[in-house]
Amino acid sequence: MTSTVQSPDTVPDALREQVHGAARRARTAAGDLALATRAEKDAALHAMADALVTRTPEILAANAEDVDAARESGMTEALVDRLNLTAERVASVADGLRSVAGLADPAGEVVRGSVLPNGVQLHQVRVPLGVVGIVYEGRPNVTVDAAGLTLKSGNATLLRGSSSAERSNTALVTILRETLAAQGLPADSVQLLPCHDRASVTHLITARGLVDIVIPRGGAGLIQAVVQQATVPAIETGVGNCHVFVDASADLDMALRLLVNSKARRPSVCNAAETFLVHRDVAAEFVPKAVSALAEAGVTVHGDGPVQQLGGPGVVAATEGDWDTEYLALDIAGRVVDSFGDALEHIADHGSGHTEAIVTSDVRSARLFTSRVDAAAVMVNASTAFTDGGEFGMGAEIGISTQKLHARGPMGLTELTSTKWVAHGDGQVRGGS
Amino acid sequence: MTSTVQSPDTVPDALREQVHGAARRARTAAGDLALATRAEKDAALHAMADALVTRTPEILAANAEDVDAARESGMTEALVDRLNLTAERVASVADGLRSVAGLADPAGEVVRGSVLPNGVQLHQVRVPLGVVGIVYEGRPNVTVDAAGLTLKSGNATLLRGSSSAERSNTALVTILRETLAAQGLPADSVQLLPCHDRASVTHLITARGLVDIVIPRGGAGLIQAVVQQATVPAIETGVGNCHVFVDASADLDMALRLLVNSKARRPSVCNAAETFLVHRDVAAEFVPKAVSALAEAGVTVHGDGPVQQLGGPGVVAATEGDWDTEYLALDIAGRVVDSFGDALEHIADHGSGHTEAIVTSDVRSARLFTSRVDAAAVMVNASTAFTDGGEFGMGAEIGISTQKLHARGPMGLTELTSTKWVAHGDGQVRGGS
Incomplete structure (x- = not known):
């Protein structure tokens, strides 16, 4: 037939x-x-x-x-x-x-x-x-x-x-x-x-x-x-809602450098930061500097109430959706957290398991952050941009796994x-x- | 409401x-x-x-x-x-x-x-x-x-x-x-x-x-x-259509021991052999002994034409479905192959990627079998029954993976x-x- x-x-x-x-x-x-x-x-x-x-x-x-x-x-x-x-x-x-x-x-x-x-x-x-x-x-x-x-x-x-x-x-x-x-x-x-x-x-x-x-x-x-x-x-692979958490004990100049590099070095890639969290103890000092340094790099901040208040009129009001947004662009969400625990909780609720960074001078905070945060890569005082096969010494990468089976990370x-x-x-x- | x-x-x-x-x-x-x-x-x-x-x-x-x-x-x-x-x-x-x-x-x-x-x-x-x-x-x-x-x-x-x-x-x-x-x-x-x-x-x-x-x-x-x-x-996990291939150069006494142990030691487990393949050069000598030793262990052989002919009336005629059957019982399929390549092809077509064994005295056959056969475990002159977390020194196992991602084998x-x-x-x- x-x-x-x-x-x-x-x-x-x-x-x-x-x-x-x-x-x-x-x-x-x-x-x-x-x-x-x-x-x-x-x-x-x-x-x-x-x-x-x-x-x-x-x-x-x-x-x-x-x-x-x-x-x-x-x-x-x-x-x-x-x-x-x-x-x-x-x-x-x-x-x-x-x-x-x-x-x-x-x-x-x-x-x-x-x-x-x-x-x-x-x-x-x-x-x-x-x-x-x-x-x-x-x-x-x-x-x-x-x-x-x-x-x-x-x-x-x-x-x-x-x-x-x-x-x-x-x-x-x-x-x-x-x-x-x-x-x-x-x-x-x-x-x-x-x-x-x-x-x-x-x-x-x-x-x-x-x-x-x-x-x-x-x-x-x-x-x-x-x-x-x-x-x-x-x-x-490759979905990165990455956070930079500025701890109460952070060296704020270092935090500024790391935040700007994590966000603005190459905003279209998955290891770029999409939200920063600031401990309330350092928010008053850090937020204005951060908003201004980010603005200089062309980045718009989508802030919660305190970040808007401290950051001035350049800050856009964040919506609930911002915490889950992978902008892949010159935008970043920003939030003041009341405690270290609140930062962990925010990351657990909104992170995509790619890369999470803490800026801290406190060895206990560093230890708790690296053990508590469930992600492919956890950075202490280093840019999220380092999560990359080439940077990690693998020579090349076919992608970055954000799941736990078989391969995790580059x-x-x-x-x-x-x-x-x-x-x-x-x-x-x-x-x- | x-x-x-x-x-x-x-x-x-x-x-x-x-x-x-x-x-x-x-x-x-x-x-x-x-x-x-x-x-x-x-x-x-x-x-x-x-x-x-x-x-x-x-x-x-x-x-x-x-x-x-x-x-x-x-x-x-x-x-x-x-x-x-x-x-x-x-x-x-x-x-x-x-x-x-x-x-x-x-x-x-x-x-x-x-x-x-x-x-x-x-x-x-x-x-x-x-x-x-x-x-x-x-x-x-x-x-x-x-x-x-x-x-x-x-x-x-x-x-x-x-x-x-x-x-x-x-x-x-x-x-x-x-x-x-x-x-x-x-x-x-x-x-x-x-x-x-x-x-x-x-x-x-x-x-x-x-x-x-x-x-x-x-x-x-x-x-x-x-x-x-x-x-x-x-x-x-755990689907085991495992083969024992008796190569032309096999020590036939060893082959007999390995075959009976692979099949009859504990037929209900996934590492038990479900088919044996015999090179035609040793079929006339091996098949009658194998059928009789298997019968002694209570095992029924489902044979292709040559195995039926050589094995006598105790052998049941194999159907196409037998090559893909995981009996998990005192049954085994048996087939005479014309060449080493035919054995590899049969295993590639019907194996479940669990455990495959060769009995051979030829170092080239051993090397080719271990590199060509795509399975979680490949045995040379050893029983398929060894594929087990305890036997492999892991202390315990939660299952045997037959896939290639994350974990393969026990x-x-x-x-x-x-x-x-x-x-x-x-x-x-x-x-x-």
Whole structure:
């Protein structure tokens, strides 16, 4: 029985088959990739970097079409800028691949080992996860970064980028795949999934048994949608409602420096501070200085009653919603708290488990804050901006996990691996019952 | 507005509120528990063990009611036996708590640490996960085991046992909670959830933000249902379609010993072998011996054509379904494979990622099998029965993870923790942009 018209039901099924077919090819590729040596993977990373540079005109031509289409569709210039590639940006992405080649290979590391009482030799070794799905928005550089990190850690990857970057991503992935094949590694280690239909995300994140992990990278909406619908294990990343708490004993000059750096260094990233809390004992002295230093950095303060009173007319009245807002912009909420305990409670109620900082001179406050606050990273007298794979010495990161399972905080190459127990015996059987 | 009749909609809402209320109390308890010292937790574990022994009559009386009700409802004697408690079983469960007290406390362990170039001191420390939900069937001893392991690792636990064990579980949890309170630890560290409605499982596994992890313990159906529906991160445990592959170079006497032990030592557990694969070069010699040794142990072989031919009339014809069946009984599937590669392919197609064993004398086969097979545990010349937290030296286990995220293989105390990055600085800010 044939038909020239597809029924509505066969259209999603065809897409499902397309995504799952890619996943099956990725599994096969992952099996081969897991056996590749570090030297082979590093050579491929360098070749990929070289190919990106050599074939830059091809990438820029594809990107120009994406940019034109985006402008025509009325995309804001800020978003167009995220989409836009230049020769410099391509060169920088290629350099990223070369740095990843320089990092240690996490696969094969022996995590634990022992000889059991019966003589069986037991090792727990790091192994690649297998097939890693990545769902992301906007920037085409993520395509290359993600491909590099997953390849180095021995994983095959299924990339589901945004439709606005389709031509750019296709050009990039074509170059990466051709280079992989030329290097004798499976081209299907890196695959781009269809991006015009939300259903391709759904098929990816429910391909249980075919895909080992899915990592959403993007705004809170994307992350929540993926985490809620996924049956494949998913890592929640990158939502950062981070606080800076200025304790009663804080060095207020230090507090000012840390607050401004935490907020204004790069307000669009997830480790930027979104609320400051000030102990009432130092509020009268600190708040006016803070509001003025923040204003100088272009930051608008959304304050509670006391902050408005102390901070002057530049302070906007905070609403309840402000305590839960990740501005990712030159805005910050501010509140005076009556006690250390109230600060902890505010953070427990409103924090997203990313990064929380205290400024204090009191060793007991520091100790209590680090043990009581439940977050991926807790800073004492240091900027929230340090929560970053590069800053933490991991060399690179694929995202920052704000959940507690598998990985918490910046995810580098090690966090893209699982483990396997390997036992060598000479015929040992287990007794007892 | 009041009403004496609950609308159908308010009934599930009331249950939801009951489960989520318990989860909120558990979160508060977890906050306090995370600050408890090892000495305090160990003292509580010993006190709990003593209380269980002292109050055994109360436990047995409740258990007798469960057992009577189960028999009345027509439960099989095998299941009634799993439900049944005796003074000896209670004593053994109490001893389990004492052994857990003797294990090292995973919380507080420094996993990694360094001083960053800017002088910030960075530590990655183990912390409790927080609130651990456990959904389990049958045996009331799981109630105490799970409470002990979660308490020791600093976690609060929400236990959702089977309705058939409700009276036993209630008696046990009452004793544990009263003891915790007497020891100055929060009683809400251990809570039993309503067990008469499947919806209580649903409310537990979708309580995202309130519950940090859910671990299903039971049959494949329960595990799949939890994993598919959960929005709380869930760990897939305990489904074991384990293979023993007898390579062409195998010492056949060793292979026989390992096969019988892997299958028949305790057929109802997840590390028991469910299929054997024999290389065709040794099939003629091995299969008849294997079938006869297995028959002696009471095991029925479900064989493919060659196994039926070589094994004689005692062999039952295998169907396609047999390769995917976790018998958990005195049955095993058997197949002759043409090559090492075919064995790998069979395992990749049908294995559940639990434990896979090879019997071989060839070092290349051993190396290829351990690197190619994708499972939590890979055994070379050792019984599949060794995949067990106790055997691996973890002291105890809460389950065996067959997934790749967070924990793979036996889950001991360490696997019940997450990590937190703690940074101490003296005012460092981040430069660059």
